[in-house]
Amino acid sequence: MSNLTRGLLIGGKEVPSSNNATTDDVSPWTGEVFAKVAAATPADVTAAVNAAAKAFPAWAAMLPYERRKIFLRAADIMEAKAEHAVATMAAEVGGARPWAAFNVELCIEILREAAAAVTQPRGQVLQTQMPGVSSYAKKVPYGVIAAISPWNAPFILGIRAIAIPLAVGNTVVMKPSEDAPISCGLLLADVLMEAGLPAGALNVITNDIKDAGEIVETLIADPRVRLVNFTGSTHVGRIIGTTAAKYLKPAILELGGKNPLVVLKDADIDYAVKTAVFGSFMNSGQICMSTDRVIVVREVADKFTKAFTEAVKSLPSGDPSDPATFVGPVVNKRAAQRVSALLKDAIDKGATVLTGTGEIEGDEQTLIRPVVLTDVTKEMEVYYGEIFGPATVIHVVDNVDEAVDLANDTEYGLTGGVISENMTEALAVANRIETGIIHVNDQGIADEPMAPFGGVKSTGYGRFGGDAGVDAFTVTRWVTVQETGRLPQYQ
Structure with missing residues (x-):
């Protein structure tokens, strides 16, 4: 070809x-x-x-x-x-x-x-x-x-x-x-x-x-x-x-999008982890519907964060023609440099790296292995900026109101998800999130013609x-x- x-x-x-x-x-x-x-x-x-x-x-x-x-x-x-x-x-x-x-x-x-x-x-x-x-x-x-x-x-x-x-x-x-x-x-x-x-x-x-x-x-x-x-x-x-x-x-x-996935205290954590991994890293995060922010209530934050980090570490990365690869390269060197710079800015300003480095790899300098950050603040470009690459941020909040406020603290409003086995609360939260699309018990990458x-x-x-x-x-x-x-x- x-x-x-x-x-x-x-x-x-x-x-x-x-x-x-x-x-x-x-x-x-x-x-x-x-x-x-x-x-x-x-x-x-x-x-x-x-x-x-x-x-x-x-x-x-x-x-x-x-x-x-x-x-x-x-x-x-x-x-x-x-x-x-x-x-x-x-x-x-x-x-x-x-x-x-x-x-x-x-x-x-x-x-x-x-x-x-x-x-x-x-x-x-x-x-x-x-x-x-x-x-x-x-x-x-x-x-x-x-x-x-x-x-x-x-x-x-x-x-x-x-x-x-x-x-x-x-x-x-x-x-x-x-x-x-x-x-x-x-x-x-x-x-x-x-x-x-x-x-x-x-x-x-x-x-x-x-x-x-x-x-x-x-x-x-x-x-x-x-x-x-x-x-x-x-x-x-x-x-x-x-x-x-x-x-x-x-x-x-x-x-663009800055899409949230809200994990509530009644969530099935194993399911939430799988959902968040898919939403964050499918197509190396290069989807307008990708999960840029995982917002987790404090009661389940430690359990979720540990399991999510381990799952992300195991994602196969590299050659997109290999059927086993889940995270391939980003589209070009410019994109890799932009994503790497966004992550470096956060790390230099005090963000905690749970996995990955943000460094560019590969012969063509287009591969970034999956990155998970936490302790991200508003002074960091990644807080408001669309990542559009293989990285996501975990935000821990104290209650549902904080989760909704954080989900809406963006200029964007495309899609998002809410994970909980308490459907009454999940629907109530979903109705408060300012997006054109919202999914209950799913992440944002969902599309039907x-x-x-x-x-x-x-x-x-x-x-x-x-x-x-x-x-x-x-x-x-x-x-x-x-x-x-x-x-x-x-x-």
């Missing part, structure tokens, strides 16, 4: 960039060039929007059953390519097998959910005071949608960015992350094209990271692009949201998934029909 070369997908054809530029897609574990992809120019962006705009009328008018068949076929094709997809994700972004396999499985289910959305009822019959008039509201596609997707869950977040928008009749110009142009963009497009998606309905533009600002600005500024959906960091999301607002474009932004997904506060706005996702990618049109031929009274 290291000899892979890919162009842009525009109007159903794979083409080079207009200036023939390419950029390297580098494996974080081996340091080898996984693929060379075309580096788009602003002219290529315009060409992609041209193709999407041209394809829109016919795609929106396609009979629902025909459109539905495409998504069902795509799900079957993705299922057949599962092993190839898992290997691609391991090589391209360092995704360990459990995470890569989950990505593929959920991608398949999102495609099937998109097929169901095609024939889902969309509209309302409205009351009216006008005699002889039928009045109704219907959901119609926007037109061309810009989809900007991240690298960390490439199959899940890549397909989520395009499947429902396409299913409800929009066409899409997709810009996948520079760190995952294959997994998060071109591979998914290949699957949909093989399933029969018409030329131009989905267009994929890849780019050099140095050109990202210009490429995104060109895409959002095009007047034919009617809506922007972006998943990524809060820092970049603010730029995307500001740019969209400048051009009066609605945006759906799914951004039929459920509304999104956060509050600086985690962004808008929702993917379920009815909310269909609503997000359609616009409501009011329609009336004068059945009796009544003339308007103007005298």
Whole structure:
């Protein structure tokens, strides 16, 4: 796979960039060039929007059953390519097998959910005071949608960015992350094209990271692009949201998280430990839903902390292609340096290290073995900053009120969990935590394509998934029909 070369997908054809530029897609574990992809120019962006705009009328008018068949076929094709997809994700972004396999499985289910959305009822019959008039509201596609997707869950977040928008009749110009142009963009497009998606309905533009600002600005500024959906960091999301607002474009932004897992005194500690390990270290903590903070009430803190630390110490780390590996490398050297610096700041300011060092390892300097900190204070950057790496913090609190206050002491509000066998108390605590998603007796990494997904506060706005996702990618049109031929009274 290291000899892979890919162009842009525009109007159903794979083409080079207009200036023939390419950029390297580098494996974080081996340091080898996984693929060379075309580096788009602003002219290529315009060409992609041209193709999407041209394809829109016919795609929106396609009979629902025909459109539905495409998504069902795509799900079957993705299922057949599962092993190839898992290997691609391991090589391209360092995704360990459990995470890569989950990505593929959920991608398949999102495609099937998109097929169901095609024939889902969309509209309302409205009351009216006008005699002889039928009045109704219907959901119609926007037109061309810009989809900007991240690298960390490439199959899940890549397909989520395009499947429902396409299913409800929009066409899409997709810009996948520079760190995952294959997994998060071109591979998914290949699957949909093989399933029969018409030329131009989905267009994929890849780019050099140095050109990202210009490429995104060109895409959002095009007047034919009617809506922007972006998943990524809060820092970049603010730029995307500001740019969209400048051009009066609605945006759906799914951004960062500082997700808590609250362990109450009635928790099953063995279960809580397993839950916290999964939530904190799946995909090396590089998930917007990762558990950054484990908040434990004092009555069970010692027992939990000891068992959790021992469990984390035993996690297999290293080569993402090894089926036994749970914690693989982070996505690139920049990410490793950022996470290591965040942890060093905490350690230098007095945080206690229960396991791990925060030091960068591996030939490519992208591996950080799992770290657990405690005694973290507000003066340390890790207290408020999103870790997005293989580390978490244990906070010990005296009571439930302190646990809730700490869980809410963040600019973010994506997801979280509460662990307790006392369901009354667990639900009461869950209802007080300020997040768009909350799970009782589970950690924050839970995702189903039929459920509304999104956060509050600086985690962004808008929702993917379920009815909310269909609503997000359609616009409501009011329609009336004068059945009796009544003339308007103007005298």
